[in-house]
Amino acid sequence: MVILKGAENMTAIYARQSVDRADSISIEQQIGLCRYEARGEEVVTYIDRGYSGRNTNRPEFRRMMDDIREGHINTVIVYKLDRISRSILDFSKMMEVFGERGVQFISATEKFDTSSPMGNAMLNICIVFAQLERETIQKRVADAYFSRSQRSFYMGGPIPYGFRKIPTVIDGIHTSMYEAVSEETDVVRMIFEMYSERDTSLGDIIVRLNEFGMKKRGKPWVRQRLREMIINPIYVMADGDVYDFFQDNGADMVDAKTAYIGENGCYSYRRCTDGNKKTTDGIQIVLAPHKGIISSELWLKCRRKCSGRNAAIPSQKARNSWLSGKIKCGECGYALTAKEYDGGRRRYLRCSNRQNSGSCKGAGTLYTAQTEKLVFNEICVKITELFCTEKAAQDAERLRLENELWETEREIEGLVDRVNGADDAVFRYISDRINTLDLHGKDLIQRIKRLANEGGAGFDEKAPDMTLWNELSFEDKRQVVDTLISAVYACEGRIIIQWRI
Structure with a gap:
C-alpha cells in the first residue's frame, strides 16, 4: 500500500509469509492481531508474500523503510519478530534506522517496548534465537537430503540418456527410480563397446554416431556429454570389482560390499568441492534401485581409459597460432x-x-x-x-x-x-x-x-x-x-x- 504524500505519524503493520501452509499463520491473521495492538489507530499495511526472512530483499519491506526515512511512519507493528527479520545483521541495521527516525517497534506476540533499555536487550536476544532457528532449519534440510540420498531415493537432476523416470516406493515412502529405455540402451552399449577399443577416441565415436544418424534426444553428441556418460556409475551393473574401484580411489561407500551383486547401478554424489576430476575423492557412492545396463568389466575398462587421459579439450591461452580466437x-x-x-x-x-x-x-x-x-x-x-x-x-x-x-x-x-x-x-x-x-x-x-x-x-x-x-x-x-x-x-x-x- 502506498502512503499518500504528506501523510505523517502513521502506524505501519508489516506481514510476511514465505510459504502458504495449513500449519502456518496467514497474512490475514497476522494483520488482524497487529490491528488489535494499534488500538484503533489508522494503519498502513505492507505485505510480502512468498519471501524468506533470511534477508531484506523484499519489495514491501524496502518500501516501508523508504517511508520511514521520509518521516511518514512513527510505529511499526509485526505479529512476531521473525516476520520482519531472521538475520542479526539486517535486524541491527533496521533498528538503527528506527532509532534515528524515532520509530517505535512492537511485536504483537512478544510484547517488546523499544523505548526502554531492557526492551532493547530482550529484542536483541530474541533476534539471536530467530537466526538460530533459521540456521537450524537449513541444517535440518541438508541432513534430510543426505539421509534420503543414502537410502537410494531419487534426488532430482537431468535423467541420464538410456533411462526414464518412473514412480516407486522405498521403505514405504513414495519416490522415483530409473528404468531402462530399450532403444536408447542399445546406443549406450554401442558407445561403451566402441570406447573400450584401444585406439578409439571420443571424437571417433561422435563421427560414427553421426554417420548412423544417431542423436542424443534430438541434439548432436558432444565430447563433454559423452565423457560424462562413460564415467557415470548409473550405467554399471555394480559388483565387488566396482566397489573396490571406488573404495581404492577414496570414495565413501554407503552400502556394504556384499550388496554389490552385479545387478544395480549406482548413484554418485559429490560431497565437497574437488577440482581434481581424475579421482573420486569427496564422492559418495550409493547403490541405486534400478538395474544397470553395462557389465562391470566393460564399464571399468572404459572408466579407467577415460580417467587416464584428458578427454575434454581444456580451455587454454592461445599459443599455437596468432590467429587463434579470430x-x-x-x-x-x-x-x-x-x-x-x-x-x-x-x-x-x-x-x-x-x-x-x-x-x-x-x-x-x-x-x-x-x-x-x-x-x-x-x-x-x-x-x-x-x-x-x-x-x-x-x-x-x-x-x-x-x-x-x-x-x-x-x-x-x-x-x-x-x-x-x-x-x-x-x-x-x-x-x-x-x-x-x-x-x-x-x-x-x-x-x-x-x-x-x-x-x-x-x-x-x-x-x-x-x-x-x-x-x-x-x-x-x-x-x-x-x-x-x-x-x-x-x-x-x-x-x-x-x-x-
Missing part, C-alpha cells in the same frame, strides 16, 4: 583451433565443431603456417591501402562484393539441400529463388572483375617483406591482428577477412 570455420562459424603434431613439425587448423560433435564437414585441410601467410599478405595490403585512398575504396568495395557473393553462394547451397522431399509448391519456390540468386551471383562476379582490372596488378603479386613482422613477439602479433581484424572465415580454398577498419 579464425572461424566458414561452414559453421565455430572457432578453428590450432593443433600441433609430431612435436610441432605438423601444424593444422581444425574446426572445433567438427572435433566436438562431428556435425560440420569442416573447412578442409588448413596448414597453420600457410593460412598465417595468406592473412599476413592481406594485412600488408590493408595497411598499404590506408595510404592509398582511391585503391582503398576500390578494394573495400571488392571485399564487400566478395562477402555478398559468399553469402549468396551459401544461400544457394542451403536451398539445394532442401530440394529433396520438397512438394511441388516448395520446389517451384526454391527453383525460382536459386535462379534469382544465380543471376545476382554472376552480376557480383562481373563487378568484382571490373574492380580488379581498374585497380591494376595491385599488391597481391608482390612478396611482402616479412622481416619486421617476424621480429614481433607472439602477443604483439595478436595485438596487431586484433586491431585490424574482427574475424577470419576459412573455407575450403579461400579465406575471407572481416576488417575493423
